[in-house]
Amino acid sequence: EAGVTQSPTHLIKTRGQQATLRCSPISGHTSVYWYQQALGLGLQFLLWYDEGEERNRGNFPPRFSGRQFPNYSSELNVNALELEDSALYLCASSLVAGGNTEAFFGQGTRLTVV
Amino acid sequence: TQLLEQSPQFLSIQEGENLTVYCNSSSVFSSLQWYRQEPGEGPVLLVTVVTGGEVKKLKRLTFQFGDARKDSSLHITAAQPGDTGLYLCAGAAGSARQLTFGSGTQLTVLP
Numbered sequence: 001e002a003g004v005t006q007s008p009t010h011l012i013k014t015r016g017q018q019a020t021l022r023c024s025p026i027s028g029h030t031s032v033y034w035y036q037q038a039l040g041l042g043l044q045f046l047l048w049y050d051e052g053e054e055r056n057r058g059n060f061p062p063r064f065s066g067r068q069f070p071n072y073s074s075e076l077n078v079n080a081l082e083l084e085d086s087a088l089y090l091c092a093s094s095l096v097a098g099g100n101t102e103a104f105f106g107q108g109t110r111l112t113v114v
Numbered sequence: 115t116q117l118l119e120q121s122p123q124f125l126s127i128q129e130g131e132n133l134t135v136y137c138n139s140s141s142v143f144s145s146l147q148w149y150r151q152e153p154g155e156g157p158v159l160l161v162t163v164v165t166g167g168e169v170k171k172l173k174r175l176t177f178q179f180g181d182a183r184k185d186s187s188l189h190i191t192a193a194q195p196g197d198t199g200l201y202l203c204a205g206a207a208g209s210a211r212q213l214t215f216g217s218g219t220q221l222t223v224l225p
Contacts, residue, residue, distance in 0.1 A: 004156075031211070033212050033213070035215075041217075042202070042215050042216065042217045042218055043157075043202070043204075043215040045212050045213070045214065048211060048212045050211075055211065056210070056211070056212055058212075088154070090156050090157070092156075092213075101144065101145055101147070101205070101206040101211060101213060102145075102147060102159060102162050103147070103159070103204075103213055104159060105149075105156030105157050105158070105159075106156050107155050107156050108154070108155065108156050110154065
């Protein structure tokens with residue numbers, strides 16, 4: 001069974017541009033989570049999508065947005081890129097059932113803003 | 115607000131030594147996960163603990179969930195260089211579904 005897949009693995013953008021990151025969850029998982037892991041910092045929660053709806057977002061500006069498609073895959077869009085947006089962006093998926101909060105991560109997209 | 119505090123932040127030990135990593139919070143968690151992350155890769159789930167006082171073993175790794183479900187520990191026996199990595203605890207508090215992560219413990223096991 002395939003795990004969570006993310007694309008691209010690396011992305012280089014210039015300041016002010018837009019970046020689009022993609023994530024395919026584990027088959028059968030309906031929830032997708034996005035996290036930012038900047039160098040030297042822990043994982044910071046960005047967005048949670050479930051059944052096509054945004055369920056929660058972390059303390060990030062509105063230029064961080066995304067969506068979830070009918071097949072449960074997801075996109076993260078970052079507009080007006082800033083140098084500080086350089087980080088490893090991680091996507092995770094889970095099956096929201098009962099109190100289950102187990103999440104399985106992809107390999108991440110390394111975004112570099114120059 | 116950092117809900118989960120991990121200690122120590124860095125740990126460098128010799129092969130064969132034992133170690134314990136702690137994860138503490140003032141919040142009650144319905145479940146808590148431990149992950150291990152290699153540089154440039156995503157975290158890999160090691161274990162989930164659900165019941166207060168629960169102890170789970172994974173080969174040389176022992177995970178414990180506190181009775182009050184506010185803290186957890188990871189104990190590694192006879193550490194090996196292959197155990198090197200960033201260990202992260204994570205949990206969902208209250209009605210939240212997304213995981214909150216601790217700051218991590220960077221473990222280096224020297225041969």
